[in-house]
Amino acid sequence: MNLNLNRTLLTLALLTFAGGVSVILFSQRPWAPRYDVQQPIPFSHRIHAGVNKIPCQYCHEYARRSVTSGVPPVQRCVGCHGSQKTGGLLPVTRPWTDHTQSNFEIRWNRVYTLPDFVKFTHRPHINAGVACQTCHGPVETMDRVQPVHEINMGFCIDCHTKRGATQDCYICHH
Amino acid sequence: MSEGLSRRSFIKLAATAGAAAAVPGCEPAARHLIPYVVPDENVIPGMPTFYASVCTECPAGCGIVARVREGRAIKLEGNPADPISDGSICARGQAGLQELYNPDRLSRPQRRGQGGAFTAASWDEAIKNFNDRLAAAAKAGKDRVAFISGPLGPTQTKIARLWLAAYGSGRMVTYERLADHAARAASKTCFGRDDLPFYRIDKADALISFGADFLSTWGSPVEYHRQYAQFRTPRERRGQLSLARATYVGPAMTMTAAKCDEWIAVSPGDEAAIALSVLSVLLKQGWVSSKSGVDVDALRKLTADFEVATVAQRTGVPADAITRMAESFGQSESAVALAGTDDPVLHNAVAILNAVTGNVGKTVIFADGGPEPVSSPQEIEALVKAMAGSEIDVLVVAGGNPVYSMPAGQKFNEALAKVGFVVWMGTVPDETAAAAHLQLPTDHPLETWHDTHPRAGVRGLGQPVMQRVYDTKPLGDLLLASARAGGAKTEQAPWEGQADAVNATWQELGAKAGGKFDDFWEKARRDGGYFEEVRPAAVSLDSKVFGATAPAERPASPLTLVAAPHIFFYDGRGANKPWLQEIPEPLAQVVWDSWVQIHPNTARGLGVSPNGIVELTTAAGSIAASALFSEHIRPGVVAVPTGQGHTAYGRYANGKGANVLSVLPGWERAVAVKARPTGDVRKLVTVLYGDSQMERGIVQTISIDDLAKGIVPPSDEPKPPQPYEFYAPFEYPKHKWGMTVDANACTGCSACVAACYAENNLNVVGKDYVDRGRVMSWIRVERYFPPKDKADEAPLMQVAPMLCQQCDRAPCEPVCPVFASAHTNEGLNQQIYNRCVGTRYCNNNCPYKVRRFNWSLPEWDEPLHLQLNPDVAVRGAGVMEKCSFCIQRITHAEITALIEKRPVRDGEIQPACVQACPSKAMTFGDENDPQSAMMQRRVKNKVRRYLVLEEINVGPNVTYLRDIYQTKGKA
């Protein structure tokens, strides 16, 4: 058979393959947890949860009661950092020493986001004794939180199957 | 209390949550987390908080509970602790939220500049301007300041009075266009009381309503729905199961009439004669109870020329019909007659009827310590005359929208033009606001402290459930500040603002109630008010009334116009709420429009065609609307619903239909009219194809006799084929959710529909799309009328809610190629929006046609989106959706039970529709638990239970109970 033909067919095949690969590579996945998140203040989970062994739910107090685990209120930080003894951190304590807290806020950046059509609830998971680390990884060893697992449906299903939890779609999707 | 969130964090959370809730599908979510500075122990982010309050959408004053998430009120529910609402709430109440978040709401003060255009003003300027004009008016002399408002509740009334006094005036008018003025007059003449009675329909065995549409707008609809459902529950009477007889006398078949045994069509104004002839029958039969101590001879004289025969002949009402209702009324232990028209004679006659049969005190209850009544027409006319005479320099209008609803004969606009300075205070600017010089935005009742006093023994307390949406102030604060500026002494106005004043009012109440005030206050806030049993006041009929009860001769007119209060719009205030526009009016099933209900014969006479525009001309002017042909109105009468035809009431209300109130010369709602077809045609958009259910047994019925005998009507009993399972049947290890719907209790009021819109983020699509079959309601009211030849073996109307039946062998499931429609272990057909690709096959295969498709991307005019329920995903374009039995509530309850290590309690889960239903027609529960109220309701009503389209054997989990009708020819 003549080469001309083979060359053409080969090119076509390569193009198709490249196309497929690029689609997979460059397709957007807006809900994947983000690895590049920088927080406004250099807060270290390692020091708090790891070194000082502060239990997760001391700060994320809503986890066992609510949908969201909750971000600790500034008051909680000041609980410890307020007094000079623990070396009060300026950015946190300032609002308490002077009264300009009206324009004070911490804008934490989200690491984990879920789409509106996934109604995940912390409540049942914490009460069923699922460790925070199961999904969030060993946060107590991280200075800057980085996702360990990609939180996708397969990840949930695996665990639900293992633990014999419900598999009704409606539980999360409504 | 609501100081849960600082204003700052509310805005942010609202923004965040709002963004998260409002984006369908794959759009970037909120990327930031903003913690509280100081957390509120009462608020758990992500969990709802509930605040008790009172509904102010109509004078009934139902107690409500506001569900609040992240500082936003997202749902109003009935308050179970409240004696009036008893945990239910009507469609209008549900839509209160759309007043709160209305995009057309006034967000800052506005002043009329040169050329009449309004310009924004700061609060300071506005208030200064206001006070200056007031001061000037006060200087000019006494009574040159006036105040018009709707019923305000004790505290705000108190404040308003005080404010007026500060400017040397006493001109205060409480304006309620559709209030029962005639009834109040009647109770004065008959019983010498200046208040309205309230009724215990549930205590009666027979009912006659002379034009009182209590299942729609008359009196306290939610309460009367509940009572009527009990009234219509078959009971053992004289040793046999019987159905309390209800008769409706009126020109058109209203919602109430449709649920009665008999609707007697009379020309407007003839009701009084009928009532008197009923009285004459009672006398003749000797049923007038002697113990009522009434002067029987005087009564005889009064009813002398109202013998059944003569009246029948004069009014064209069949004599036997009159005798039938008279007998049912006289023979029963206790009965109740209601009067709803504005004919004083009728009200007297009805009062006599109730009194002489000894029902006053039993079903008609006067009690002392009632609320202060709204102003009478005379008082209102006096003020208008004063305005016209330029005796008023400053007029404050805080509700009622007189420009829109005042009788044309009053020439209110002209009078208003003569007023030097008109100030409007309210939430959504209306026609009156457009005519004002100064517009001051006030708080919505859900944003402020307020209280109500709907009737003796019931005091409602409203508390702020969330931060203000806009920069508004409570009405009370405005008036108090202004009063002080006007030099009111501190001892007169010792309160900071409205909140303080409310507290003061309740201090007094607490003192009366005794006990520590803090506990009283705590309880009042929890229960949403303070409720006490009231003993009926002893009243006796004043015989002088017999003299005052002679029907006046009316000039006979070939055609009469009746302004029928619209169940959703009432006096027009509801028209700016998209839900109320989009939910079809239960009887006409028409949306986004008003219509001329006309009998085909009348229409033929006038040369009117269906949907043809009819021009109605009265002494006061003319309106035009499309003709709605209907057998359910007396020939020679045309009825037009109130509430539409707004010109300046926001984007949802403007330019829809016609304002019938504007062509009523006086306070009467029935006037002589000329009608002519304009030749144009504008289609009335309805969601129904026809009135007939083609004998498919969607809403099934049974006669009381058959029920007593336990006979199942054979025609209604399709024999299901042997259940044949192609696929292995599902198993329901834990729960199997189901519902029981009682068609006998359902009146079609559509509260369930409104509740569903609110709970499940249903999108409003507008008139055109409703016409194309794109309405999004997950639950609809199916309204059918029996075919003429079957009329004797059926109720006047057959109505029941239709929602997803959650079939065991659901046709929608196997046809979905991607498992977007699947079965849960708890017997639900789950519809997974984010998996749906939109083949729409499931809807094609759904025999009940309860699935809804998102033809377009749903949009909410801001800030309406703040009402969205964060627990329910907002669906994007191209996906199918349907009733989920409020799965978000089910999972919430199940998770709670799981955590508390207990089974889910029966009744713990209530879908929004079930919760809202004022007549408690729906029950939700677990089919695996035979003791559940839902299952018990099925068991107790074996004979009445049926499944819709049972013969196709899809195994629905919604069981209906047949509507019961009176076997004809029996009292």
Place this chain on the structure above:
Amino acid sequence: MAAAVKDINLDPTFADIDRSVRAILNPPGIAYWLWIAFLVALTLLGAGLWTNQIYNGLQVTGLGDPVMWAVYITNFVFWVGIAHSGTLISAILYLFRTRWRTAVYRAAETMTIFAVATAGLFPVIHLGRPWFFYWLAPYPNERYLQPDFRSPLTWDFFAISTYLTISALFWFTGLVPDVANVREVATGWRKRMYTILALGWQGSDRQWRHFSMAYLLLAGLATPLVLSVHSVVSWDFAMAQLPGWHSTIFAPYFVAGAIFSGVALVLTLLIPMRWIMGIEDLITPWHLDNLAKVVLLTSLIISYSYAVESFVTWYSHDPIEQMTFHMRYFGPWGWMFWVMVACNCVIPLALFSPRIRTSPVPLFIVTIFVNIGMWFERFVIIAGSLATNFEPSQWRFWHPSFTEMGITVGAFAWFLLLFSLFARYMPVISMTELKEGIVWLKQALRQGYADAA
């Protein structure tokens, strides 16, 4: 049949055949390009409307509850139906060694491919979220989700894709020797194209042996598909319990209808084509006659189906089913039903006359009517039944929208565009088999099997 023999044109030598077919491939004239431009414009219109529909959602259509399927699905079924005749003629008639197919089968099969290509668009066009259409395909994914194999739509997905694959292979295989043939005379880019498509065909003995074996096998594979594909499509409806859809006769009924409309469209295309391309001597009245007979037969079959369907409904004593059919005959859309009856049952009866069967123009007109009728049949069944469903309160009739109509027109244009291009750049008549046929006949005649044809 002896009569048939002399109808076949025995004169052309192989050279004649090559000449006339190659002549088609000469660079076309201005008229052709105008025609192409016209089609491209319409196709672009359709494409634009679809883009707009994807952007704005299905609100741009006239659809609504309860008529959620209308024009798009009608088009889908219509085009799938069209697709059938091709394979019927090329595969089944090949196995039966029917001689008259040789001249027309290439055109018919080409039509099949392009019809399937058109039909395949519509399920995607009608989706609420077309960008997720691939969820109908089973593929490993992080959600652990697979399509539901109980759903007729999933069956469709496989039926259509299989059908497209097989018939495309079959079609292409048949093309190879002819492409090689024209390769020899072509020049410039055409030569390069033909060279690639000819897959290095040399016409060697070995290649011929493999070729005929492969062709036979593919014919065998394609044959069952002719019946299966449209049965599966019909189950989209028969499997639902909607009155008017839920019927066991749908499979044979739809297959018959498919062949009916398919063959009709073959004629609709061939008659102008043979005239424009001046190949009347290759596609003779004899061919038209045979095709027309197929149309007549299938017309009778579907007339019978209509009768049976109505009879069963009456006989069933199911009031709901009966009401649906009552509305189908006399409802707001009754006229569509009567149009369909006129076009599918009455007008084709004209084909009993041999004169009409063999005279191109009347035949052409009849087939146009058949196409119209079959389109309406699908619409009446699909949309009509939906409009009159179980819930009396939820009846509603559909209003056409510009988008739906535009996309429909665009689809026709797209189909004709593909076909026109093919007809000018590919051998639209199978020279190989034409020659075979003539060889065979000449032998047959020489040996005196006059009736062998």
